[in-house]
Amino acid sequence: MSATLTDRPVWTDHGAPVLPIATSRQSLAGLGRALRKHPAECASAVLLTLLAGVGVVAVPLFLGRLVDAVRAGARQDLVPLLAFTAASVVFGAVFAALAQRTTERLGARVAADLREEVLARALGVESRVLERVGSGDIASRVTEDVENFVAAVPLAATVFSAATTIVVSAAGFASVDWRLALAFTVVFPVYWVSLRAYLPKAGPLYAAERRSAADRGQVVLESLHGLSTVHAYDMAEPQTRRVAAASERTLAAATRALRLFILFMKSMNAAEALGLSAILLAGYWLVDAGAVTVGEVTAAALLFHRLFDPLGTVLLSFDDVQRAGAALARIVGVTLVPPPEPKPDRPHDGPVGIVGRGLRHFYDEGHEVVRGIDVEVPAGTSLAVVGASGAGKTTLAGILAGVFPPSAGSTLLVDARGSVDVGDLDAGQVRDWIGMVSQETHVFAGSLRDDVLFAAPGSTDAEVHAALRAVGAGAWVAALPDGLDTAVGAGEHPLTAAQVQQLALARLLLRDPPVVVLDEATAEAGSSGARDLEQAAAALVAGRTAVVVAHRLTQARACDRIAVVADGLVVELGTHDDLVALGGRYADLWSAWSRRY
Ligand SMILES: Nc1ncnc2c1ncn2[C@@H]1O[C@H](COP(=O)(O)OP(=O)(O)OP(=O)(O)O)[C@@H](O)[C@H]1O
The missing domain is CATH 1.10.287 (Helix Hairpins)
Structure with a gap:
């Protein structure tokens, strides 16, 4: 993976980096795109609203005729005109109801489409962009802004129908007499x-x-x-x-x-x-x-009177429309983030080694937390990364796992066909080469099966059970009331920190990448849980290339080599025995560890 220090897209709002916000034109284009996906509903919404408007306009016009008929003493016209007036009232009411329903349904569909589109695009936003703008901005767009937009849908339907009534009424006016209009x-x-x-x-x-x-x-x-x-x-x-x-x-x-x-x-x-x-x-x-006749003037006056309502609706909704427009601009803005460029397919061939060259990284300009690390993990071997809190271990692990690019330097993956830069693989391909268990494992709401299959869709129940057994989860999974169907995630069957880690390890085992990066998979489990997790992690590491961020030094000792990281640099590198013999930082850590456990 190669990157330069300036290789980051940035949009700003008062100096703070944010995702783009669409212009009015871009927002309308986004809305237009979403509407075009439902041509039949759009056509029927427009047609029904027009028909409802015709009903609204027809009533005053017939009443005007009625006035003229009364003035002319044309009694024979009165009954048909009254019947037409009544029919127009019913016609207008029926079509207004149908139009409102159709428009609201169309609005709800469009809002759902936009929500899906923005969510899909948000999930595809590159981590270097996310890192820059923060996940809060994207989360509020996918949740609050979409909700605000959805809440405005009934209002939009009402405004659309009011605006149509105004247009149809204007035509009605013109049909009476242009001077009255x-x-x-x-x-x-x-x-x-x-x-x-x-x-x-x-x-x-x-x-x-x-x-x-x-x-x-x-x-x-x-x-x-x-x-x-x-x-x-x-x-x-x-x-x-x-x-x-x-x-x-x-x-x-x-x-x-x-x-x-x-x-x-x-x-x-x-x-x-x-x-x-x-x-x-x-x-x-x-x-x-x-x-003109008195009836025509009556019709024009009544027509105008009927316009009070829709005109008021349109004028009073300006505020809400502006607010919905602002939400739409933020939603459509997410879709303006350029999607990552598609990369040519490059499947791995046999065992894979990993090489980091000149790795440097900063989160905040001027404060480098990885300050120039060269590291090599040959295929089939394991490297433990140890060091004090804040030394840069997690950052190094994230870079090596291809979770985000370094500010400078590159990560190469080496297989039988040669080497490939992690930056030349797309996100999906990277996960076929390297699997990672990070400190933040998320349990998604759904069945336990879905939660494990998430990383390797298509695996059979037998394979899921085998993976869970291999990471030491066999016993507690067997004791679950509904086995793999047990609902987990927010508000459902609670899982301990160790069980969540086991799920993460089982996911990776099923995905079966040749390289694994484990970041503190054992940290939150308490000491006996930690020993179980150590064994589970060992099952995953066996036969693969592994980078293990180890807080428990027994886990470090089990690795082929150990890198001691301090202040963003590798300060010691060697086998456990070498480093103990060296009598440096690792030897100190080891003797303190041995005294405690
Ligand atoms: N996303 C981030 N944004 C800003 N600073 C960060 C971020 N992640 C880590 N840092 C900072 O970078 C430095 C290195 O953090 P890192 O998590 O890589 O260290 P670590 O050795 O893994 O620490 P620990 O063992 O406590 O997890 C720390 O000073 C940390 O505060």
């Missing part, structure tokens, strides 16, 4: 000015309200948690005053937000009054000039 447009400048005044202030005011509500909650929680202290020091009164002060601040913030909202609503009402007046005035003039 023109009169109606006087509302738009008023809406525009109100929105420009409302939106920039609303966000910070609502945020302040949420913040002060959170502060109040914090004060209340503190008082409850510290109840005994409050009683002991007779602090009930000052504490109540703190809660009251926090409540007043919340109330003041909520009042400020509400006042702005009421002002905004008033300006919307003013816009509606203005629009209606404009239509009636224009209507009066047009009727007078004989250009």
